[in-house]
Each structure stands twice: as structure tokens, then as C-alpha cells.
Amino acid sequence: MASSFPGATGVSEVSIYDWPGADGAAGGSPHMHTASTEAYVVLSGAGRLETLDSRGFTSTPLRPGVVLWFTPGTVHRAINDSGDLTVLVVMQNAGLPEHGDAVMTFPGAHLADPEAYRRAAALEIKDADAGLGAGEEAARRRRDLALAGYLELKDSVLASGPAALADFHAAAAALVAGKTSAWARLLEQGAARQAETTRGQLASLDAAESFYLGAARTTMGKRENHRIYGMCGRIQTWELSDN
Structure with a gap:
């Protein structure tokens, strides 16, 4: 069977959206992760990462060579200033983000209603004949809704400090509470x-036993020319296969 990435991480290349938002800045859907740390390795372009966390509001420049990471509870928004901002994302606990670990900063009414949140978060295309642009249109609608909630949350944090995040954190925890048993199984199969x-x-080495080294192997990631619409941008992933 194919191996997972080291440390059971998820690795993907993300081209940050160049769609201007309500405040004129281009980027994707602001969100946070509830149980996974995320890292950015900036590959090309220039931009900023806006974050809301225990320090309040921070804007960090993004340029090639920058590496940064943020822990669960950090609301983040990647902004594409140059139009070609691309980052390599390394995600802790591969599988959890794909199974609902992330919560977007929708307005309060959506966060309080799980079904309303689900509908807003899903990239549902209602018209089967809508064509290739329908996915982008749906992703833009989702981004605009998340940005509306984010700008309100950002204003609250700027006015009142990190304590203003408490209600959003509580709403996010309530939204994902029913998913944690499935996450525990993914964790057990992956990082654990x-x-x-x-x-x-380590126990084998402590006993000067080397038998397990005989099973050494190399695994190659197979890159498919296929990008999906993610929260921050278009995502390119690698499938792992035996080499």
C-alpha cells in the first residue's frame, strides 16, 4: 500500500485566488482549523497573511522563501497582492481538514445553524449545464460570504482585542463536535x-537490532494535472504511489 507523507502530513500547492474582495484585496475564504496546524512555504509571488489569534490582528508579508505556520484557532486570510502568489501548504493531521476540520468565517446566522453553514460551505452547482465557470462562481460566492463575516470579526478584534474571537471559536467548536469520532480514527491510522x-x-535500536531497516523503501508522489477549488485558492495535490 502507498505510504503517507512523513509525519502523516498533507502536502499541496495552492495558487491563491486573485479575485478582489469587498475591501479591494484579492484572496480566498478566511477560515481557521480546529484541530490542525497549517504551514506555508511561499514559492512565488507576493502578498500578505492576515491572522486573528491570541495576539490580536497581525499582517505578515509573504514572499518567496518565507515559511510560517499557525496553530488551531488562528483565523487566517491569504491576500494575493502580486496576482501570482503560490504557496506550498504542509498540513498537520492529513485527513482531518478534508473531513471538516476547517470552519469559515461566515456571518453569525450561518454559524448558528449547521444546515445553513453546510449549504454555504459546499461548492454546490445547481445548474448541471452551467459550464466550466460554475465552480469558480460557487467558490467566489463562498469567499464573499466568508469575507463578510471576517471583516466584522477583524473589526471586533481591532476594537476589543483577542477576546472578541471567543464567540466565533465557540460556534466553530459546536459545528465540528459531531465529527471528532471520525477524526480520532483518522488520527489513529495516520500520525498516531x-x-x-x-x-x-527506537526500541529495536536500543537493543542493537536492525532487522526493520531491511524493509526500507522509496515512495514517489504522482502529480496530476488537476486543480480543485479550495478555500484559499486552486489546490494541486500529489497522490502517493509505490515507486
Whole structure:
């Protein structure tokens, strides 16, 4: 079977959206992760990462070579100033973000109603004959709604400090509470399993046993020419296959 990335991380290349928002800045849907740390390695272009966290509001320049990461609870918004901002994303706990770990900053009425949130978060295309642009249109609608809530949240944090995030954090926790049993299984199959494997290897080395080294292998990521609409931008992923 194919291996997972080291540390059971998820790796993807993201071209940040160049769509201007209500405040004139181009970018994707502001959101946070509830159980996963995310890292950016900036590959090309220039922009900013706006964050709302325990320090309040911060804007960090993004340029090639910059590496930064942010822990669960950090509301973040990638802004594409140059029009060609591309980042390599390394995501902790691969599988959790794909199964609802992220919560977007929709207005309060959507956060309080799980079904309203689900409808707003899903990239549903109602017209089967809408054509290739329908996915972008749906992603833009979702981004605009998340940006509306984010700008309100940002104003509150600027006025009142990090405490203004409490209601959003509480709403996000309520939205994902029913998903954690599935996440626990993913964690057990991913990061926990890799950690336990390393624990066993250390025990073998402690006993000067090297038998497990005979099973060494190389795995190659297969890049497909296919990008999906993500929250921050168009996402290119790699499928792992035995080399």
C-alpha cells in the first residue's frame, strides 16, 4: 500500500485566488482549523497573511522563501497582492481538514445553524449545464460570504482585542463536535500510527537490532494535472504511489 507523507502530513500547492474582495484585496475564504496546524512555504509571488489569534490582528508579508505556520484557532486570510502568489501548504493531521476540520468565517446566522453553514460551505452547482465557470462562481460566492463575516470579526478584534474571537471559536467548536469520532480514527491510522512505528524502531535500536531497516523503501508522489477549488485558492495535490 502507498505510504503517507512523513509525519502523516498533507502536502499541496495552492495558487491563491486573485479575485478582489469587498475591501479591494484579492484572496480566498478566511477560515481557521480546529484541530490542525497549517504551514506555508511561499514559492512565488507576493502578498500578505492576515491572522486573528491570541495576539490580536497581525499582517505578515509573504514572499518567496518565507515559511510560517499557525496553530488551531488562528483565523487566517491569504491576500494575493502580486496576482501570482503560490504557496506550498504542509498540513498537520492529513485527513482531518478534508473531513471538516476547517470552519469559515461566515456571518453569525450561518454559524448558528449547521444546515445553513453546510449549504454555504459546499461548492454546490445547481445548474448541471452551467459550464466550466460554475465552480469558480460557487467558490467566489463562498469567499464573499466568508469575507463578510471576517471583516466584522477583524473589526471586533481591532476594537476589543483577542477576546472578541471567543464567540466565533465557540460556534466553530459546536459545528465540528459531531465529527471528532471520525477524526480520532483518522488520527489513529495516520500520525498516531507513525509515532508508534518510530517508538518501535527506537526500541529495536536500543537493543542493537536492525532487522526493520531491511524493509526500507522509496515512495514517489504522482502529480496530476488537476486543480480543485479550495478555500484559499486552486489546490494541486500529489497522490502517493509505490515507486
